Amino acid sequence: MTATTATAPGKEQSAEEPGPAGPNDPFDRDVLPTPPGATAALLRSLLAPMKARVAVTTLLLLLQQAAVQAGPLLVAYAIDSAVPAFRRDDLGPLIAVGVAYLLCALASGVLQYAFILLSARVNQDVLLDLRGRIFRHAQALSLDFHERYTSGRLISRSTTDVESLRELLDEGLQELVTVILSFVYISAMLLWLDLGLGTVAVASFVPLYLLVRLYRRRAARVYTLRSTAIAAVIVKFVETMNGIRPVRAFRREAANDADFRVLNTRHERTNGDALLEMARYVVGSRLVANTAVAGIVLWGAYRVAGGTLALGVLAAAVLYLRRLYDPIDRLGMFLNSYQSAAASLEKIAGLLAQTPSVPEPSAPRQLPALASEHPGREVVFDGVRFGYRTGGEVLPRFDLTMPAGQTVAVVGSTGAGKSTLAKLLARFYDPSDGRVLLDGVDLRELAVPELRRGVVMVTQEAFLFSGTVAENIAIGRPDATREEIEQAAKAIGAHDFISSLPDGYDTDVRKRGGRISAGQRQLVAFARALLADPAVLILDEATSSLDIPGERAVQRAMSTVLHGRTAVVIAHRLSTVEIADRVLVMEHGKIVEDGTPAELVAGTGRFADLHRAWRDSLA
Numbered sequence: 044m045t046a047t048t049a050t051a052p053g054k055e056q057s058a059e060e061p062g063p064a065g066p067n068d069p070f071d072r073d074v075l076p077t078p079p080g081a082t083a084a085l086l087r088s089l090l091a092p093m094k095a096r097v098a099v100t101t102l103l104l105l106l107q108q109a110a111v112q113a114g115p116l117l118v119a120y121a122i123d124s125a126v127p128a129f130r131r132d133d134l135g136p137l138i139a140v141g142v143a144y145l146l147c148a149l150a151s152g153v154l155q156y157a158f159i160l161l162s163a164r165v166n167q168d169v170l171l172d173l174r175g176r177i178f179r180h181a182q183a184l185s186l187d188f189h190e191r192y193t194s195g196r197l198i199s200r201s202t203t204d205v206e207s208l209r210e211l212l213d214e215g216l217q218e219l220v221t222v223i224l225s226f227v228y229i230s231a232m233l234l235w236l237d238l239g240l241g242t243v244a245v246a247s248f249v250p251l252y253l254l255v256r257l258y259r260r261r262a263a264r265v266y267t268l269r270s271t272a273i274a275a276v277i278v279k280f281v282e283t284m285n286g287i288r289p290v291r292a293f294r295r296e297a298a299n300d301a302d303f304r305v306l307n308t309r310h311e312r313t314n315g316d317a318l319l320e321m322a323r324y325v326v327g328s329r330l331v332a333n334t335a336v337a338g339i340v341l342w343g344a345y346r347v348a349g350g351t352l353a354l355g356v357l358a359a360a361v362l363y364l365r366r367l368y369d370p371i372d373r374l375g376m377f378l379n380s381y382q383s384a385a386a387s388l389e390k391i392a393g394l395l396a397q398t399p400s401v402p403e404p405s406a407p408r409q410l411p412a413l414a415s416e417h418p419g420r421e422v423v424f425d426g427v428r429f430g431y432r433t434g435g436e437v438l439p440r441f442d443l444t445m446p447a448g449q450t451v452a453v454v455g456s457t458g459a460g461k462s463t464l465a466k467l468l469a470r471f472y473d474p475s476d477g478r479v480l481l482d483g484v485d486l487r488e489l490a491v492p493e494l495r496r497g498v499v500m501v502t503q504e505a506f507l508f509s510g511t512v513a514e515n516i517a518i519g520r521p522d523a524t525r526e527e528i529e530q531a532a533k534a535i536g537a538h539d540f541i542s543s544l545p546d547g548y549d550t551d552v553r554k555r556g557g558r559i560s561a562g563q564r565q566l567v568a569f570a571r572a573l574l575a576d577p578a579v580l581i582l583d584e585a586t587s588s589l590d591i592p593g594e595r596a597v598q599r600a601m602s603t604v605l606h607g608r609t610a611v612v613i614a615h616r617l618s619t620v621e622i623a624d625r626v627l628v629m630e631h632g633k634i635v636e637d638g639t640p641a642e643l644v645a646g647t648g649r650f651a652d653l654h655r656a657w658r659d660s661l662a
Contacts, residue, residue: 068615071379075390075394075396076393077392081392081395085392089173099222099260101149103158104154104158104221105157106150106154108225114144114230114618115358117143119236119359122355165212166209166212169208170205173205176393176625177197177201177391179394185399186401187400188397193278195278196274196277200394202277203277205387208391211380218361228305229367230245230248231372232363233364236360237256237360240352244335244439246273250614251331254316257646258320259381262320264315266383268316275306275309275310279299279303283299299489336365343361344357360520361362378643379494400473401472403491404487404490407489407490408488411482411483413578419449419608420447420482420497421480421482422443422611423443424442425475425476426440426442427474429467430440430475437632438463438467438498440633441629441633442633443634445625446612447482448607448609449608449610450605450610450612450624452614452627454617456630459630459631462583464611464629468611469500495501498579501569502568505561505565505567506568509552511552512550514532516570518571521571521573523574534570537570540559540566544559577608579610582611586591589637591603617653620640625637628649636649
């Protein structure tokens, strides 16, 4: 028979942690608020280390386009000069045109090859940098951000959105630069060849420009919706797979399938809207281009017939126009990629613009040296107030002093503030008012590495990473020897079960530690905390996954390991309280009882009632 619990296990976290985002909360939307100019600043910072390579790639493309655009000029020369010379038995000009055309084609190919190689390296380095930034920044953001912004959205930022940017860098930018260079080269050549034809051709660009502007405006909205829709699909998929056990246990498959179908249909619809906008643009651009070419050919033919325009000039003008209008469709593809990438980059910039709510100190302090007689530190909550963003104050005014080396158990009803107390001590959050002191030093003045060496928290969820048992135990001390790892496991009573695994300490626990039981994962988490050798150890309902024999074994080990250290034990099982020097009973963020276990059991308060109920359950 198990021990009676003070409150229902597993309820505390949901009651005290942030609830669902409100309708005006930016975390309720896929797009986080992006400061003005943040997107452009992000792009500049990504390209800044590669200025030299970007300049070289631009030069290569300029030279490649010059080689390409020389072709129609050579055709005009061949028609108007080389062919008449050939008729006079002069092969020189025609041979020269042929050799020049061949050299231009060869130069264009070589330059294009060099451009693709160098631009590909630049693109991959940009994407590598961006993915690294997202990963590092997501780890640096505070716990409250991750509790409100789902992991599925973070995955979408580093996969789908980065992939959209990759498509733009790999294909779209070259298309854009090619179109711009073609416009400049061809406009200049047409005006130089014949002012009248050139003027008409340049005038035809006006409706194309207006068409592009209209497409950009309409597509921007569509691609923002599309990016949001795919993120919702990823969020739902990740959430369902992470919770597959309760999904199966409560037969949620059909309901989840219905929800996913709605999200998937929305994504399909936004994709369709994007394709429709693209189709409208392509049809409109081709109509304008074909009309312009037909008009210029007719007018040019009339002038050739009247002797006011050379045939070679008309041929060159038509070739230039075709070369200019043919990329217009590809410009639509660039705009397609651009709108998708712009929406994605804005979301990434919004993510990277988020600042930790628990910032690093500008001038960090060091903790004083530990006293030789004990390895613990004094903990003081001085006038602390705290409330989550989505709820009222959890700790309206909280004062507490825990002498160094004391083990304090904290009990109370759901939502009393027990886990909040632990999270403030671990500095997962900062108090809205007041201070949390460690040996007289405000936690906000400690650098994270210094704090994590002094304070370690073991939670109800014993999360293990993919890797060996030894690697998981040594997370807090990667330089620990195998002997030190085994000693920590023996002290906590985990050595026997670890030794019985197929490869012992070298056994891969697989994803989330799925190869071993929940109780065994908890023991590994205890060994991990003990190996880290903290001055302050926080146990937030850390024995909840253990059976009674396992819990007893851990308590025997912990009574030895905690000796001299400062420990905070958040307890639902009252059996856990037996190892404590002092018990705090909390209600509504306040301490309503404070004393040794024996003193409170002998009294008539809340703890005495809970203890009697627990003893009766064991009878």
